[in-house]
Amino acid sequence: MPNYFVINNPSAGNGVHSNIVINIKKTPNIAAWHDTDYAGHAMYLAKKLAKTIDDPTAVVLVIGGDGTLNEVLNGLLQFKRAVKLPIAYIPTGSGNDFARGINLGTAEQAFSHLKRVTQTQLLNIGKINGDAPHHITKYFVNSIGIGFDAAVVAQTNQTALKRRLNKLGCGSLSYLLSVLCVFFKQHDFQMTLMNGEDYIQMPHAFLVTLTNQVYFGGGIAILPGADVHQNELDMVVADKMSFIQFLVMFASLKKNGGHLQFKSVHKISLARGAKIHVRDIQPGQIDGEELGNGTFSFNIDYQTYPFWL
Ligand SMILES: Nc1ncnc2c1ncn2[C@@H]1O[C@H](COP(=O)(O)OP(=O)(O)OP(=O)(O)O)[C@@H](O)[C@H]1O
Structure with a gap:
């Protein structure tokens, strides 16, 4: 015992x-x-x-x-x-x-x-280590996001609405309302990724999420099939799109992961030590908490941790 x-x-x-x-x-x-x-x-x-x-x-x-x-x-x-x-x-x-x-x-x-x-069982956790937004090593269980999802987290946390909706048992609704509000405020930005031998440049990134499991944002299935029992980490990047495209994409995101079929949505399996760089000042989130605003430059890794679950 x-x-x-x-x-x-x-x-x-x-x-x-x-x-x-x-x-x-x-x-x-x-x-x-x-x-x-x-x-x-x-x-x-x-x-x-x-x-x-x-x-x-x-x-x-x-x-x-x-x-x-x-x-x-x-x-x-x-x-x-x-x-x-x-x-x-x-x-x-x-x-x-x-x-x-x-x-x-x-x-x-x-x-x-x-x-x-x-x-105990060993579950995968993500790790970042780098210079920006702070000189830090941080671990995460769910996700790290730069851009849109982080702006949604910031918006949701700042509104008194979250508290009221939580009290009514509608926490997910507060995320949803913030999503719509933030869409019009969030600009695209350039993201570069050294992933093993691959150099990937995304000039119009809008949402960049490193994800360890299926859900983020209070129940949104960003990456169906992801599993903390697997020793791996993925990145989902969405390019800036029109509001109509966004609504269609968001509807399929809520439903079954059909968003991954969209041309403007990219899934990348991350190699150990992958390095990400975002030069523009953007908001960041880690497991749904604000990581602060800044430029981002860090290495990505993953490891296991014992959970009594
Ligand atoms: N006594 C406290 N008063 C206010 N905030 C606290 C207190 N203790 C911890 N916190 C902060 O509360 C924040 C939110 O906590 P937590 O994420 O566990 O709950 P949540 O936001 O309701 O849930 P979820 O992240 O699953 O949506 C954390 O940033 C944590 O640091």
């Missing part, structure tokens, strides 16, 4: 999952419980756990959305350990793309499932 070291974001999903959190608290094998108090706190707590835990049965149980999961993963990987601390997860966010991608279900379903888990 594992000992759970919990990191819970009480503000995830605007707190609509507080009942399940009360139930989880009753789990007997909880060794420590930490509620996050501010953005970035989960990363700090996770790093501290990675530094201090020597319990061989320890599992870090994350309760929150994709942003909290991302922070915990990055915090844990900031401290080098001989044996990595496995991550368990209960999705209480608004988008919950990671949970959707691995069919974890609702917070209640994930909690029942957790009681039946007996061993």
Whole structure:
């Protein structure tokens, strides 16, 4: 039986999952419980756990959305350990793309499932390392986006509408409204990619997403067939298109991944160490959280991490 070291974001999903959190608290094998108090706190707590835990049965149980999961993963990987601390997860966010991608279900379903888990499994995570927008190494479970999807994340986070729609259980609708609003504001930009031996230049990129799994943006299937159990990473690039083309593409995107057949949408399998460069100032997102605005220049890699799922 594992000992759970919990990191819970009480503000995830605007707190609509507080009942399940009360139930989880009753789990007997909880060794420590930490509620996050501010953005970035989960990363700090996770790093501290990675530094201090020597319990061989320890599992870090994350309760929150994709942003909290991302922070915990990055915090844990900031401290080098001989044996990595496995991550368990209960999705209480608004988008919950990671949970959707691995069919974890609702917070209640994930909690029942957790009681039946007996061993860790290695899942793929993405990694970027570079000079811009900051000199950083960052890991992600779902995606990193530059351009349109990142602008949608920024727009969604800034609007009070997200909070209201989340309260009504319509978190995905807030993403959708932002998508339409941002379409008219977002310009195309040049992206270059060194992918193994291939030098790829996209002069009119509009959306650039490195994706580790099927979903982004709260349930939009950007790359059907992608799977965190596979040790690989893909990039989806969409060129700027007319609004009508965009609506048609978006409709098929929502339906079954037919968007990948469009001439203006490109899927690229990424080689380890691929290098991306975006010279224009663009917004970025990582697992649905804002990465800031800037130019982008980084290497892309992937590796596995143990999950208690
Ligand atoms: N106590 C807190 N108060 C306010 N924000 C917090 C707090 N704790 C963590 N955060 C921040 O809340 C943000 C959102 O969290 P998270 O992504 O887990 O939930 P979500 O946005 O509702 O879900 P999803 O990303 O799945 O849509 C994160 O950037 C995190 O750093």
